[in-house]
Amino acid sequence: MDKEDITFESALQQLEQIVELLEKGDLPMEEALKKFEKGVKLAQFCTNKINEIEGKISLLIEKDKGEFLLEEFEYIEEE
Amino acid sequence: MTTLTVSEVTKYIKQVFVSDPILYNIYVKGEVSNYIKHTSGHMYFTLKDKNSRLSCVMFSSKNRLLNFEMANGMKVIANGYISVYERDGVYQLYVNDIQPDGIGSLHLAFEQLKNKLELEGLFNAEHKKKIPLLPRSIGLITSAKGAAVKDFLTVVKRRFPNISITLVPVLVQGSLAAEQISNAIDLLNRFGEIDVIVITRGGGSIEELWAFNEEIVARSIYNSKIPIVSAVGHDRDFTIADFVADLRAPTPSAAGELTVPVKKEIEHKIEILKQRLKLQVSKKITLNKNKLSFLESRIFSEMQDNLLQKQQEVDHITRDLHKDFKRLMEIKKNKFINIIGKLDALSPLKVLDRGYSITRSHKDKKIVKEISGLKEGDIIETLLTNGQVDSKILVIKGDE
CATH class of the missing domain: 2.40.50.140 (Nucleic acid-binding proteins)
Structure with a gap:
């Protein structure tokens, strides 16, 4: 599983599928443990994804073609 | 004339x-x-x-x-x-x-462009891109001032405090607006790192919202690789942008709700999934443990059973061995008695019964078979069948 390649959404989806698969209960032990391990990793991945968002509000300005500048944005109340 | x-x-x-x-x-x-x-x-x-x-x-x-x-x-x-x-x-x-x-010319223009783009398929459902569940960053195209940006930011921050927003400020009305909006869409597409674009402005008259009915905006929305949510005006205002966009939100606040999940809910969901995951595995482990100990106990009882059987077998064999041994001893004993009998018959003492006697030296108890070694005056012992006679040698005569 190359975790960088998958989106938060698909990770969450995979996690849900794994849980449902395990809840059906007919997986062999070894397989179930593998799935469990993957599920734990996915849950961790999702949690990381949620928390690694920086929470920045920036203004995007293109200085020259292809040269971008991000400035911090402060909301100014209109008079 | x-x-x-x-x-x-x-x-x-x-x-x-x-x-x-x-x-x-x-x-x-x-x-x-x-x-x-x-x-x-x-x-x-x-x-x-x-x-x-x-x-x-x-x-x-x-x-x-x-x-x-x-x-x-x-x-x-x-x-x-x-x-x-x-x-x-x-x-x-x-x-x-x-x-x-x-009808006013704008209304007519609206209807005409709408029909044209609809015929071209710009509104078709199969072109609609999916709005991601959790955008890493939201590209926001709107005026940097005004109620729309404020409403939107308030809602998304409340739902997901650490959400990231990349704002491209544009004019949202007037003759320059359409081109700026269109350029902003292209800019965000070129910039990357944006998972969803929100185009928004507050309510207004059809003239004020006109930029969102311009073909250039519609085309940019259609060509965007990034999914676009359009939230122009209020609930009742529909613009061409709304029709082309991947998702229409009735207001700027609603756009916030449609693009950003509630962080606590997502966290809760993940937590629940984790718990379900753990529960399933521990259930599985317990189940297998029980199975294992059941099997173990079965193996143990079978082994015990087997052991008892073997013990019984050993007992049997031992008993047989004892019997065999006893019989063997009986045979050996009989043989022994037989041999003793034979031995008895051959014993030299038996010879004495028949009148023979044995002579031995008194000194060293050696049987005397010939005269050499004897001298006159030595004491010799003669063994008879029922006793012994000690004598002194008087004369020694050799055979001629």
Whole structure:
């Protein structure tokens, strides 16, 4: 599983599928443990994804073609 | 009588028309027919009603500004002046502006563009991109001032405090707005790192919202690789942008709700999934443990059973062995007695019974078989069947 390649959404989806698969209960032990391990990793991945968002509000300005500048944005109340 | 040339009379008539205070600036209502747009860009058509027809021309310098498409059968109000086309000697209406009769021109333009883009398939559901559940960053296209950006930011921050927003400030009304919005969409597409774009502005009149009904904006939305949420005006306002966008939100606040999940809910969901995951595995482990100990106990009892059987077997064998041994001993004993009997018969003592005797030296108890080693005066012992006689040697005589 190359975790960088998958989106938060698909990770969450995979996690849900794994849980449902395990809840059906007919997986062999070894397989179930593998799935469990993957599920734990996915849950961790999702949690990381949620928390690694920086929470920045920036203004995007293109200085020259292809040269971008991000400035911090402060909301100014209109008079 | 004065005689005039054709040109002279035509010029005169033209003069009469042009200097007329009414014909100089009139509004004419009628239905468009014989509409032709020449390659030069000039528009030629006839306005007609039940009884009459009026030739009209609208030069490209004027019709460039029309925001709707002219068509035959359309009811319009044309504004202009009446003058004469001298070459043909016909009078016609030189149109400066034209408005659809009944509905406003913007409404008509809206309907026309909507139909056109719909036919082209720009609104088709199969082109709609999915809005991601959790955008790493939201590209926000709106005015940096005003209620829309405030409403949107308030909602997303409340739902997901650490959400990231990349704002591209644009004019949201006026003649520059459409191009700025279109450029902003392209800019965000080129910038990358954006998972969803929100285009928004607050409510307003159709004129104020007009930028969002422009074809250039519609095309940029359609061509965007990033999914776009359009939230223009209020609930009742629909713009072309709304139709092309991947998702329409009725208000800027609603756009916030549709693009950003509630962080706590997501965290809760993940937590629940984790718990379910753990529960399942521990259930599985317990189940297997129980199975294992059941099997173990079965193996143990079987082993015990097996052991008892073997023990019994050993007992049996031991008993047999004892019996066999006893029998063997019996046989050996009998053999022994037999041999003893034989031995007894051969014993030298038995010989004494028959009258023979044994002589031995008194000194060393050695049997005396010959005379050598004996001398006169030695004591010898003679063993008889029922006792012993000790004698002193008187004479020793050898056989001749």
